[in-house]
Amino acid sequence: MKYIDKLKDEFKDRVNNWAERIQVPVVSISIRRMKTKWASYSTTGRLTFDLDVLNLTPELQDYVIVHELLHYRVPNHGRLWKSLMKAHLGDFKKLEDMLK
Numbered sequence: 001m002k003y004i005d006k007l008k009d010e011f012k013d014r015v016n017n018w019a020e021r022i023q024v025p026v027v028s029i030s031i032r033r034m035k036t037k038w039a040s041y042s043t044t045g046r047l048t049f050d051l052d053v054l055n056l057t058p059e060l061q062d063y064v065i066v067h068e069l070l071h072y073r074v075p076n077h078g079r080l081w082k083s084l085m086k087a088h089l090g091d092f093k094k095l096e097d098m099l100k
């Protein structure tokens with residue numbers, strides 16, 4: 001198995017674990033080159049992540065994953081989304097700054 005495929009598999013496991021914890025549906029996960037952002041999540045449960053996510057530290061991967069999954073429940077970055085982010089990740093602002 002190629003190294004990149006191993007990284008992808010590990011990342012997908014991470015996504016599935018979070019999806020179970022947060023209790024949101026995930027129909028498919030794809031990891032490919034994206035132009036504009038880290039990830040997207042369709043209302044049908046399809047997740048797409050940029051390839052660069054594989055180079056992030058585990059805690060930043062968690063940020064990207066939880067950020068997207070919570071959009072199933074909350075479509076914006078308002079107060080509810082922020083409080084859920086905090087509940088799952090603690091000081092998520094710090095992680096957000098690290099991603100920039």
Ligand SMILES: [Zn+2]
Pocket residue numbers: 067071076077
């Ligand atoms: Zn968002």
